[in-house]
Amino acid sequence: MLEVSGVDVSHGRAQVLFGVDLSVPAGSLVCVMGRNGVGKTTLLDTVMGTLTPRAGSVVLDGEDITRLPTHLRVRRGMAYVPQGHAAFPQLTVWENLQVALEATTHRDRSAVDDSLDVFPALRSFLKRPAGFLSGGQRQQLAIARALITRPRLLLLDEPTEGVQPSVIDEIENAVERLHGEAGMTVLLVEQYLDFALRLADSFIVLDAGEVVHSGTSADLHDEGVRRMLSV
Ligand SMILES: Nc1ncnc2c1ncn2[C@@H]1O[C@H](COP(=O)(O)OP(=O)(O)OP(=O)(O)O)[C@@H](O)[C@H]1O
Numbered sequence: 743m744l745e746v747s748g749v750d751v752s753h754g755r756a757q758v759l760f761g762v763d764l765s766v767p768a769g770s771l772v773c774v775m776g777r778n779g780v781g782k783t784t785l786l787d788t789v790m791g792t793l794t795p796r797a798g799s800v801v802l803d804g805e806d807i808t809r810l811p812t813h814l815r816v817r818r819g820m821a822y823v824p825q826g827h828a829a830f831p832q833l834t835v836w837e838n839l840q841v842a843l844e845a846t847t848h849r850d851r852s853a854v855d856d857s858l859d860v861f862p863a864l865r866s867f868l869k870r871p872a873g874f875l876s877g878g879q880r881q882q883l884a885i886a887r888a889l890i891t892r893p894r895l896l897l898l899d900e901p902t903e904g905v906q907p908s909v910i911d912e913i914e915n916a917v918e919r920l921h922g923e924a925g926m927t928v929l930l931v932e933q934y935l936d937f938a939l940r941l942a943d944s945f946i947v948l949d950a951g952e953v954v955h956s957g958t959s960a961d962l963h964d965e966g967v968r969r970m971l972s973v
Pocket residue numbers: 753754756758776777778779780781782783784785
């Protein structure tokens with residue numbers, strides 16, 4: 743479904759990614775791992791089109807989208823949940839979901855219900871401003887907002903960061919259902935190894951902007967790989 747080949751990406755003059763390859767087959771859940779600052783978010787930004795690579799390509803369903811604007815990638819079925827639980831803090835949960843719906847091309851109101859079915863706990867907080875939610879609730883809202891576009895490929899950047907353990911389980915179950923039952927393709931950036939191990943079919947490990955390891959989740963148990971992830 744998604745093929746990233748040989749991308750070099752810079753922030754200003756500083757090159758952050760060096761010849762990165764990544765393959766995300768349709769229906770799979772692929773995890774990008776690595777220590778802080780190795781370029782994981784930069785890779786997701788490149789896939790989503792908020793950054794353009796200096797070299798290499800991004801191909802979705804056989805179409806070269808390397809220079810396609812982000813909003814057209816959304817129309818092709820991609821959705822991005824960035825780090826930091828993106829939501830409008832002054833708007834209620836319900837209003838945040840409505841804004842997401844207004845931004846879709848389908849405008850199908852049942853998409854709001856469907857995404858609330860993925861995170862039923864949010865139904866108790868529909869009238870609460872997003873700024874008054876816990877970190878975990880905000881993360882659920884951020885994912886629910888992305889789901890309203892009815893994506894085929896969901897990009898998640900560290901969904902467990904700043905989230906209390908009980909809600910991590912709820913998020914894990916939701917992602918598992920989206921992937922397992924609904925067949926959604928997921929590209930996950932995650933440093934929480936156990937979460938990644940339980941969910942991912944395959945993974946890549948980045949270090950200083952290069953892919954230093956890739957394989958199936960079984961390989962993640964390997965001691966050498968664990969060492970690459972430890973701080
Ligand atoms: N907008 C930016 N301008 C300049 N440098 C940046 C920018 N964003 C990120 N960087 C730098 O690029 C490098 C990679 O950052 P990136 O956020 O992709 O890493 P990461 O692996 O996602 O880290 P983390 O786990 O901490 O989010 C870091 O050295 C970071 O300081």
